[in-house]
Amino acid sequence: MSSSTSRNASLDAEIQQVRQLTRAMIDEYSAWGGKIAIGEIQQGMYDDVLDFLNFRVETADTCLWLLENERVADSLGLSRSLLEHHLLFLLMCRGRKYFRLVDLSGKLTEGQFKVRLREEKQKLKELKQAGHTKCLDVQKYPRGKRHLMYIFEGLNNPEEPDFVVPVHYFQFQQFRPEIMRLDESKYFQYFTRDADTEKALREHRDEATLNYKHYLSYDALLQCLALNDLADEQVVRRIEAHYTFLGKFLHPTHGAARELHEQNNIHYGGTEIGMRQPYSRTAELLASLYVAYILAGLLLEAACLIESAPSRYIRDAGTADLRALAESVDRRFPYFWFLFNDPPLYDRFNYCVSRATNEELEEWGSYKNVPNERVPFNQHIYSHFESSLGSWSNARCGTYASPIR
Template sequence: MLMCRGKKYFQLRDLSEEKLTGGQFKARVAQEQERLRELRREGETDCIEVKRYPRAKDRLMYVFEGLKMKDNPDFIHPAHLVHFQEFRPEAMRLKDENYFQYYQNDKETKKVLQGHVDAEAWRYKHYLSYDALLHSLEINGIIDTNINARIEAHYTFLGKFLHPTHDAARDLHNRRNWHCERTSIGLEHSYSETSTLLASLYVSYLVAGLLDEAATLIEGAPEKYIANAGTPELRKAISRVSRDFPYFWFLFNDPPQYDRFMYCIHHVDPEDVRSWGGYSNVPVVDVPFNQHIYDNFQRSLNSARTTLYSYQSPLPGMQ
């Protein structure tokens, strides 16, 4: 998303040496904001915003829009594309002195190489690390607080398998509470149909998201590069995912019927539900995301009924 739509980037100013108090730092921010307004009125800066950098208490963040192409200033080249293409993790993490070298570097060369290490570490910390990506998505207006919470929940759930967590895989198997007494590798019972479906939905939504980014980039390209985007069929395929599988709540789609149903049962006055014409019409911004990804998804596949409302499974034959 950031490599395609990340039009805003930032630069930092370190004020740690000034040892400002909280009040003094707030006053400095206000001072810099007023100065920016004057510079913008005079047309002497491309900076569009200045504020405290949220990931460090003693740094100012200057936000810019760019990188702009000289021959077409309306078309912006995302800074994250540059950072992704130029990032060299080996330069950041691997010190030459710990590995085989044909010859020892002199002091001047070591100083230059250390500069490369520092630059790559800065690039990773502020632009490519997980927290930095979330921050850049936010300043570009791609995510808000609610979407950030969904990212954190999905990231944590999937991270249990990327970084093996005890019993995480067991929870996705049939008869997950069954333990055998003999030594074996792996579990005797297969993954459940629910977990297989969930994995398929993750793949579907992720691929649709990637295709959406590609289509949007092509459609917004200058005419001299792409005169006809030719994306209608692709758009039709992309839209099928959220339309055909609305019962999986990912990042940018509306809450499924089950989550609306559960929210109205536990948190909404029945009179309000009636005024909306049923729980399906609850304001989507009010429905909180359920952090328990697998268990909530599993429950949503079964029909449910209360004295007030009934919920129908999205899958044929599921009761």
């Protein structure tokens, strides 16, 4: 058997294993509802959260269907949507902090803004000492020019201190894109509205725009994740890289799908569905791993939420089988560096070859022992992933063996 034939056989086997595990997670999630034992009180928030997740599992199932029908680029595009829902779901489950903004960009110079920020911090300190505010802190909003960001704790009932409802739970439920984007006065209406009604609708539209911009937009999700200590600077960088890569298959991007095919530099001309050349097995494996990792992240987040529910709401979370499957994704396929897992061996090896000194290598003993924080993420998702599937050797750092041999 030639080396290329052997490699393809290994890739085929790996692809099937990833998809089988993903299918097993979907099947177990479908059965999970019957294992959850409700407490003496049924809390609607948990039903709503699982209803949200039901549709994300449907999307993952669709991605699998696309991959089984050799629609790799379409699966990657749909995975971008799945990733964005994953970020939102993190905040819906654990987003304890939220913020309110005051826009001073058109009112103050940069110097005046800095003075105002110091004054607001002092005022807040005095109010907190007097017990007259629930605001935790005031900071400069990092994703705006001159915005004050007032930070608050999540919503809860004083009579239920063990039950907090994240603000994103409400923001997501209440958001309607048609209110934000469409001016009703420019579309068909049964009745002509008076000036007061039109003004109220404009204010409603402005409020929806503001909420989307600061809570539900992509930039807002990243800011809220950082605010809630759900994503540090390195995790945000990985989110940005994966989000951008997947976005190439969702938004018009020249050559994005072509690059995933075998012999993609050959142009035959004519008309057909996609390309004559098949998708590469590497692309199929990468797309399959995206579905597996995002789905596992969603399921683990849901498991944590149900497990942490007060016993009066949930007597038994029934998550043992679901958790076991979801947690196995990272252990079984550690060579894919996603959002929250540790740097894979290839990234450690590559870092040592390119950056580590002889003294550091001697201190670490092996490239496998490089401290996690020293290994930067590679933004070139596809080409880097392709390289990680090979075997490499280096005189200083030793040998890296393919994870799919």
